[in-house]
Amino acid sequence: MEEELARFKDPVLARRMLDAIAAFSPGEAVLMEVCGTHTVSIARSGIRDLMPAGVRLASGPGCPVCVTSNSDIDTVIALARVPEVIIATFGDMTRVPGSTSSLLKEQADGRDIRIVYSPLDALRIAQDNPGREVVFVGVGFETTTPLVAIAVKRALEEGLENFSVFAAHKNMPGAIEAIIADPKLKVSALILPGHVSTIIGAEPYRFLAEKYGIPGVITGFEPVDMLQGIAMIMRQLHEGRAAIEIAYARGVMPEGNPVAKAAIDEVFDTCTATWRGLGPIEGSGYRLRERYAGFDAVSKLRPQVEQTREPKGCRCGDILRGIMRPDECPLFRRVCTPENPVGPCMVSSEGSCAAYFRYY
Numbered sequence: 001m002e003e004e005l006a007r008f009k010d011p012v013l014a015r016r017m018l019d020a021i022a023a024f025s026p027g028e029a030v031l032m033e034v035c036g037t038h039t040v041s042i043a044r045s046g047i048r049d050l051m052p053a054g055v056r057l058a059s060g061p062g063c064p065v066c067v068t069s070n071s072d073i074d075t076v077i078a079l080a081r082v083p084e085v086i087i088a089t090f091g092d093m094t095r096v097p098g099s100t101s102s103l104l105k106e107q108a109d110g111r112d113i114r115i116v117y118s119p120l121d122a123l124r125i126a127q128d129n130p131g132r133e134v135v136f137v138g139v140g141f142e143t144t145t146p147l148v149a150i151a152v153k154r155a156l157e158e159g160l161e162n163f164s165v166f167a168a169h170k171n172m173p174g175a176i177e178a179i180i181a182d183p184k185l186k187v188s189a190l191i192l193p194g195h196v197s198t199i200i201g202a203e204p205y206r207f208l209a210e211k212y213g214i215p216g217v218i219t220g221f222e223p224v225d226m227l228q229g230i231a232m233i234m235r236q237l238h239e240g241r242a243a244i245e246i247a248y249a250r251g252v253m254p255e256g257n258p259v260a261k262a263a264i265d266e267v268f269d270t271c272t273a274t275w276r277g278l279g280p281i282e283g284s285g286y287r288l289r290e291r292y293a294g295f296d297a298v299s300k301l302r303p304q305v306e307q308t309r310e311p312k313g314c315r316c317g318d319i320l321r322g323i324m325r326p327d328e329c330p331l332f333r334r335v336c337t338p339e340n341p342v343g344p345c346m347v348s349s350e351g352s353c354a355a356y357f358r359y360y
């Protein structure tokens with residue numbers, strides 16, 4: 001296995017891919033990586049600096065914590081203030097500033113905030129604390145949504161009445177469409193997310209090629225994976241083609257994962273979701289279907305949410321749309337650091353600002 005993985009870091013293979021990229025380079029092009037893990041991988045391996053002149057890699061909206069709107073953060077904080085509530089959340093969410101507080105500050109003020117690694121951990125906390133309400137903070141894309149669906153189904157089967165979900169999950173294709181329709185950023189091609197595509201497959205991106213004529217390649221996360229994906233994009237641009245291709249065949253089937261998709265579909269319906277920096281996008285969020293509506297934390301607990309205020313000077317919205325680099329934000333490194341983050345892009349391990357801070 002280790003030998004197998006070493007191939008994806010092999011400098012000889014990487015050199016070959018770079019030669020292909022240079023040979024097919026169209027001169028001027030903007031390639032957007034929409035996945036936060038790709039952003040970190042590109043930064044860590046120095047791929048951005050190896051691109052031919054005129055080819056720019058732009059980060060997109062693929063960090064789930066970063067795209068969570070400030071009003072959603074405020075709602076989670078309000079849920080944490082409801083008496084007897086336990087908030088179960090992924091670690092990055094605790095440090096994201098809302099309008100006046102964060103889950104970390106709420107924890108310091110005595111609220112019960114617990115870090116979990118899976119929604120099933122939250123379910124266990126609910127089973128162990130029958131007198132308390134456990135709210136799982138559901139952020140993420142199609143990679144985490146199936147597990148949340150399974151947790152909700154299990155809660156219903158077990159008649160667990162003290163478990164609920166703050167459903168802020170999002171799906172990726174709608175956000176990509178909103179970005180490529182933005183006249184400020186002329187995206188030439190997309191480096192499509194490997195993880196999300198293991199669930200949804202290649203089909204949901206087909207409109208990019210067919211409606212907008214924009215090529216997309218689904219890639220993995222190792223340096224050779226990324227370079228192979230970029231080389232395939234360059235070849236398409238060179239040949240004047242637009243198709244959705246898979247450079248991550250060891251992880252992604254064209255049709256995705258039917259079991260995971262069925263779990264999402266059984267528990268969730270799509271709805272309009274508000275994205276940080278992009279605003280409301282129709283069909284890009286998930287809400288619980290009627291059968292599972294009793295597990296919706298907001299309608300169950302009716303929290304008092306404060307008036308939302310955006311963090312002053314933070315340009316996360318422009319970073320997420322790829323129209324600004326993190327180091328172009330006036331607060332970057334001066335005021336905003338991983339120890340003292342002003343916005344979520346500096347908090348999350350997949351955030352562009354945190355990646356720039358660490359690697360550039």
Ligand code: SF4
Binds near residue numbers: 316332344346
């Ligand atoms: S550097 Fe900080 S303030 Fe600026 S966009 Fe990034 S997170 Fe927001």
